[in-house]
Amino acid sequence: MEPIRKHIDEYEKPKRKAISSRFPFLLDPAVFTKRMIRIIKNKTSLSRLYKGEFFTNVVARHSSLLYRKLGDSDFELQKNKVTNLKIAISMLDGLIIPPGKTFSFWYTVGNVSKKKGYVDGMLISNGKVSKGIGGGLCQLSNFLMWIFLHADIKIVERHHHSVDTFPDSGRTIPFGGGATIFSNYLDLKIKNISKHPLQLKLWLTDICLKGQLLSDSPSENKYHVIEKNHYFVCRKNKFFRYNEIYRETYKKGLKSAKEKIFTNFAPVAYHVDEKHLKELGYETMSMD
Numbered sequence: 001m002e003p004i005r006k007h008i009d010e011y012e013k014p015k016r017k018a019i020s021s022r023f024p025f026l027l028d029p030a031v032f033t034k035r036m037i038r039i040i041k042n043k044t045s046l047s048r049l050y051k052g053e054f055f056t057n058v059v060a061r062h063s064s065l066l067y068r069k070l071g072d073s074d075f076e077l078q079k080n081k082v083t084n085l086k087i088a089i090s091m092l093d094g095l096i097i098p099p100g101k102t103f104s105f106w107y108t109v110g111n112v113s114k115k116k117g118y119v120d121g122m123l124i125s126n127g128k129v130s131k132g133i134g135g136g137l138c139q140l141s142n143f144l145m146w147i148f149l150h151a152d153i154k155i156v157e158r159h160h161h162s163v164d165t166f167p168d169s170g171r172t173i174p175f176g177g178g179a180t181i182f183s184n185y186l187d188l189k190i191k192n193i194s195k196h197p198l199q200l201k202l203w204l205t206d207i208c209l210k211g212q213l214l215s216d217s218p219s220e221n222k223y224h225v226i227e228k229n230h231y232f233v234c235r236k237n238k239f240f241r242y243n244e245i246y247r248e249t250y251k252k253g254l255k256s257a258k259e260k261i262f263t264n265f266a267p268v269a270y271h272v273d274e275k276h277l278k279e280l281g282y283e284t285m286s287m288d
Contacts, residue, residue, distance in 0.1 A: 001229065001231075003242075003263070004231065004233055004240075004242050004265070004285075004287065005287060007240070007242065007265040008233070008235055008240060008287060011240070011265075011267065031185070034185040035183075035184055035185055037185075038106075038184050038185045038187070039184070042104060042106070042107045046102055046104055046107050047101055047102075049095050049096060049097060049098075049101065049103065049108060050095075050096060051093075051094035051095055051096065052094060052096050052199070054094065054199065054201055054214060055197070055199050055214040055215055055216045056214070056216075057214060057215045057216065057217060057218050057219075058212050058213070058214060059147075059150065059151045059198065059212075059213040059214060059215050059219050060147040060148075060150035060151055060212065060213040060223075061147070061210075061211065061212045061213070062143060062146050062147050062173075062210075062211060063172075063208050063209070063210045063211075064139060064142070064143050064172065064208060064209045064210075065170045065172075065207060065208055065209075066078070066081070066082055066085075066139075066204070066207055066208060066209060067207065068169045068170045069169040069170075074122075074131075077120065077121050077122040077131055077135060077136070078121075078122065078136070080119045080120055080121045080135070080136065081121040081122060081135065081136025081137075081139065082136075082204065083117070083118075083119050083121075084112075084118050084119065084121050084134050084135065084136050084137055085136065085137070085139065085140055085204060085209060086204060087116060087117050087118060088109050088137055088140055089140070089202045089203070089204065091108055091109050091110065092108060092109070092140075092144075092200050092202055093200060093201060093202045093203070094199065094200065094201070095108065095199065095200045096197050096198070096199045097190075097192045097197060097198045097199070097200075098192065098197050099192055099193075099194060099195055099196060099197060100191070100192065100193075101191070101192055102156055102189055102190065102191045102192075103189065103190050103191075103192070104157075104187055104188070104189045105141055105144070105181055105187055105188040105189070106181070106183060106184035106187050107187075109137075111183070111184075112133055112134030112137070112183050113133065114133060118133050118134040119133070120132060120133060120135060121133075121134060121135025121136035121137075122135045122136055123135040124138070124161060124163075124165050124180075125182070129165065134183065137181060138161075138178075138180050138181060139209060140209065141178065141179045141180065141181040141188045142173070142177075142178025142179060142180075143178070143209055143211060144179070144188060144200075144211075145158060145177070145178045145179035145188060146173050146177055146178060146225075147211060147212070147213045148190045148213070149177075149223060149225050149247060149261070150213070150222075150223045150225065151192075151194070151198055151213055151215075151219065151223070152192070152193050152194035152219065152221055153190045153191060153192060153193060153194075153198070154190065154191040154193045155189075155190055155261070156189035156190060156191050157187050157188065157189040158179045158188060158189075158262075159179060159180050159181070159186045159188075160176050160178075160179065160180060160262070160264055160266070161180045161266060162266060163266050163267055163268075163269050164241045164266045164267070164268045164269060164270075165269050165270070166269075166270060167270050168280075173225075174225070174226075174227035174230070174243060174245055175227070175230065175241060175243050175264060176243055176245060176262055176264030176266075177225065177227070177245055177262070194215070194219070196215045196216055196217045196219075197215060197216055198213055198214070198215055199213070199214040199215065200212075200213065200214075201213075201214055220251060221249050221250065221251055221256075222249075222250040222251075223247055223248065223249060223250070224247070224248040224250065225245060225246070225247050225248075225261075226245070226246050226247075226248065227243055227244070227245055227246075228243070228244045228245075228246060229242065229243060229244045230242070230243035230244075230282065230283065231243070231282075231283050231284065231285050232268070232272060232274075232277055232282055232283070232284045232285075233284070233285050233286075233287055234272075234284065234285070234286045234287070234288070235286075235287045235288060236288060238267065238268075239267070239268040239272045240265065240266065240267050240268060241264070241265070241266050241267075241268055242263075242264065242265050243263075243264050244260055244262070244263050244264075245260070245261050245262035245263075245264070246258055246259065246260050246261065247259055247261050
């Protein structure tokens with residue numbers, strides 16, 4: 001497939017490299033500068049959102065397992081993740097996004113620090129696993145992206161992990177159906193383009209992150225998110241993962257629109273067992 005070949009060519013021969021990759025000592029100053037610019041931009045362009053009594057109409061709902069097998073990662077970091085999720089959820093639960101307003105994950109959650117109670121959790125950067133304050137909040141951003149996709153919203157900012165770090169375990173949404181974040185310059189932002197307010201309702205059980213997207217009125221549109229062209233691609237003994245995410249719009253039970261919303265491509269960081277992939281129903285191809 002031509003789109004996959006194009007992504008591989010760009011991966012093997014990137015047109016440009018970040019200056020910080022050539023001069024690692026510039027990474028921290030670059031991150032600090034981007035964070036400061038983002039803080040100023042958010043304060044001047046975003047409205048502060050407020051909480052309210054819960055609406056009664058459910059637009060979308062989702063559930064996500066808190067604990068999964070993630071390679072050889074430290075399970076203690078997953079326990080710490082739950083602590084971090086509780087703090088972030090307390091800032092989001094009940095939040096109302098009025099029509100025409102934009103939701104920003106980091107503008108709402110704010111700074112992640114020990115002072116607020118955040119602890120070391122799992123962080124993934126450039127395909128490498130480490131630990132850091134507030135680690136694990138990507139599960140929440142993935143969760144939010146998925147339920148937002150089932151409402152009348154416009155995606156203002158969304159990022160996907162540049163590396164497929166772990167083999168699938170308990171996956172309930174398509175690969176690349178979520179959104180990664182990094183405090184605070186990799187953000188998740190959506191705009192409510194409906195005529196009615198949207199509201200977040202989030203909570204934790206012993207085993208799951210659960211939530212609903214609510215509104216004060218039933219939605220005229222229903223959305224179905226599907227995956228197409230999902231492949232594990234082998235190129236020079238290295239595997240890549242590719243797929244496309246589409247969103248179908250239904251009005252009164254009839255499909256009225258279909259759009260491609262995401263194209264995901266990432267090198268695979270774990271050992272790939274092609275036989276096991278076929279057993280799971282995944283397609284593989286070679287591009288040597």
